Amino acid sequence: MKGPLSSLKILDFSTLLPGPFASLLLADMGADVLRVESPTRTDLVRVLPPHDGGQSTSHAYLNRNKRSIALDLKRPEAVELVRQLVADYDIVLEQFRPGVMERLGLGYEALKAINPKLIYVSITGYGQTGPYRDRAGHDINYLALAGIASYTGRQDSGPLPLGVQLADIGGGSLHGVMGLLAAVIHRQATGEGQHVDVSMTDCAFALHGMAGAGYLGAGVEPDMENQALNGGSFYDYYRTRDGRWFSVGSLEPQFMQQFCAAIGRPELAARGLSPKPEDQQELKRAIGIEFEKRDFAEWLEVFAALDACVEPMLPLSEAVEHPHILARDLVVEVPREGLPAQRQIACPIKFSAGLPAPRHAGGALGSHTAEVLAELGLTPERIAALKAAKVVG
Structure with a gap:
């Protein structure tokens, strides 16, 4: 070959x-x-x-x-x-x-x-x-x-x-x-x-695939934590009770509904669609509080069976041994x-x-x-x- x-x-x-x-x-x-x-x-x-x-x-x-x-x-x-x-x-x-x-x-x-x-x-x-x-x-x-x-x-x-x-x-x-x-x-x-x-x-x-288009086409200047994908929304990382982290990317309504139900706060799902920065920051605080209630291993079990765009943040030592990485x-x-x-x-x-x-x-x-x-x-x-x-x- x-x-x-x-x-x-x-x-x-x-x-x-x-x-x-x-x-x-x-x-x-x-x-x-x-x-x-x-x-x-x-x-x-x-x-x-x-x-x-x-x-x-x-x-x-x-x-x-x-x-x-x-x-x-x-x-x-x-x-x-x-x-x-x-x-x-x-x-x-x-x-x-x-x-x-x-x-x-x-x-x-x-x-x-x-x-x-x-x-x-x-x-x-x-x-x-x-x-x-x-x-x-x-x-x-x-x-x-x-x-x-x-x-x-x-x-x-x-x-x-x-x-x-x-x-x-x-x-x-x-x-x-x-x-x-x-x-x-x-x-x-x-x-x-x-x-x-x-x-x-x-x-x-x-590489400014989205923010660059927004600025050149509509004059919207990107800044830290003012875009949907750079920390300006609930799309972010959240710390667990034992100091580890999870990534939450549940942007679409069907994913957001699963996610909010999984953390015991189904009423939060509607807030994910709000374009207001203050609503997004309030939502992030609420999600953060829930993540702080359980350890990393407990959240792993919660999200393992869900298809909600939520994944653990892995150190490289764990990433190289992840079943998907090995299977690929x-x-x-x-x-x-x-x-x-x-x-x-x-x-x-x-x-x-x-x-x-x-x-x-x-x-x-x-x-x-x-x-x-x-x-x-x-x-x-x-x-x-x-x-x-x-x-x-």
């Missing part, structure tokens, strides 16, 4: 999270992903704790099913090797600031001259154009600038630093994969490659060289034809350098000479 993307060959110059998460999805679906890494400037994810068997668990996961070649791109000999690879690896994924790849002689126009069908995907914080194109940033900055943080949080404590990197993954990674695959389809139809410009800030800005095969054993297999999050996309089993976790820097160079036709003597000269690692 090869996977639906087995025809794609991708040179991945990205580091940290956005690009590597994108290429992880592609590799899991069968693409041949070759990471091009610096032998002297380590990707910080390689040393990011926690570690298992002396290896970063984040690196082992994000670089699953990929090969690694170590090249010093400041050396002309290394740049020439990339130019040779582009003749075969006709998709490039890179995450440098705008202009860096051009200065290395590896920009889109330079590589397009070698392979006119090249697809070149650039994932950056602010995009290839605009006044912020050269500005540094991280996930929290992109969410702040895009307006998402302005209505994500509590009025009395301010915006929340999200546990998941929404702009990095939801913006850069997932939109990067979409843009790349769209360009592949375009190339199949026309024979033309192209440069795909993915800005994490742009993509975060585009979302935890997988991944082989590692010289170490026991490691449990990792599986590819979440299901295909009726199936996917290949994970081949290996992320490996050592440059662990496939000799193998890849041999595929280019270099002799063992030439490879040894390049290693001695520190062109490759």
Whole structure:
């Protein structure tokens, strides 16, 4: 079994999270992903704790099913090797600031001259154009600038630093994969490659699916706890007597009626439809009082048999063992060289034809350098000479 993307060959110059998460999805679906890494400037994810068997668990996961070649791109000999690879690896994924790849002689126009069908995907914080194109940033900055943080949080404590990197993954990674695959389809139809410009800030800005439409179309400014889905209604989290939490999303009347009956307050169901903020806050207080009357385990029993959009908030240690997560095969054993297999999050996309089993976790820097160079036709003597000269690692 090869996977639906087995025809794609991708040179991945990205580091940290956005690009590597994108290429992880592609590799899991069968693409041949070759990471091009610096032998002297380590990707910080390689040393990011926690570690298992002396290896970063984040690196082992994000670089699953990929090969690694170590090249010093400041050396002309290394740049020439990339130019040779582009003749075969006709998709490039890179995450440098705008202009860096051009200065290395590896920009889109330079590589397009070698392979006119090249697809070149650039994932950056602010995009290839605009006044912020050269500005540094991280996930929290992109969410702040895009307006998402302005209505994500509590009025009395301010915006929340999200546990998941929404702009990095939801913006850069997932939109990067979409843009790349769209360009592949375009190339199949026309024979033309192209440069795909993915800005994490742009993509975060585009995630304003409801509040953004409300503001641009009707002038309604979203704020913390003033929207139906951000704490401005009973759609929220509630603490149990023993300090745990439940999520309540019983928006539709049939769900709200079940929920209110289950907590012993059927008369509250009608209040869920009220558009008045004060009514919603009063309803939240009433629901909160009821949840505080029982422990987490007791509420689990109450809601287990109900289809009312009420679920417990689970820590990750419980989420990975949840019967539904396990039934969906979302935890997988991944082989590692010289170490026991490691449990990792599986590819979440299901295909009726199936996917290949994970081949290996992320490996050592440059662990496939000799193998890849041999595929280019270099002799063992030439490879040894390049290693001695520190062109490759």
